[in-house]
Every structure is written in structure tokens, then in C-alpha cells.
Amino acid sequence: MSRLYGDPIEVWTREGQPVQFVWRDRLHTVRRILDHWVVARELWKISESDPGERRFWRLEAGPGGRGGTYELRFDTAAEGWLLMRALD
Structure with missing residues (x-):
């Protein structure tokens, strides 16, 4: 099951990857x-x-020891990041 969000997020990258x-x-x-x-x-x-x-x-990510699967999107025109969905 997944949940759609489209929430703006702040992202740190290394070599172009979050x-x-x-x-x-x-x-x-x-x-x-x-x-x-x-x-x-x-x-x-x-x-x-x-x-x-x-x-x-x-990607797999999470705070502390917990984790989940997420989809992030970077829009080059808007130069902004969104968390598109969280997958269970």
C-alpha cells in the first residue's frame, strides 16, 4: 500500500543523489x-x-533506527523537491 503526498521537503544531496x-x-x-x-x-x-x-x-530511508520506502521528486524547472509517496 502507498500513500500519495506531494509535500515540499528539504533535501541534502551528494553527487546529485539524495x-x-x-x-x-x-x-x-x-x-x-x-x-x-x-x-x-x-x-x-x-x-x-x-x-x-x-x-x-x-529509496529506503528513515529517522533513527526506523525506516520505510519513499519516492522523492526533483523538478529542475522549479528547483524544488517533493516527497511524492510513502510506500508500506
């Missing part, structure tokens, strides 16, 4: 990246220098 994020006032540490994909669509294109990509990561 390593930590804050969601609901809790720091989550990324333990493992399960999948990564990029979606580029002309509708999101705002200029020739910005392809309007949306980059997605499915």
Missing part, C-alpha cells in the same frame, strides 16, 4: 537507493537551457 531529507519536521537518512529515473516533457520546458526534467528516486 542522502538526507526533512519531512514532517523529522530528519530522514537515506539508507539505500532502490531506483532512479528521469522524465522530460516538452510541457515542462521553460527555456532552451532548462529541459524541464523531473527526476525521481525510490
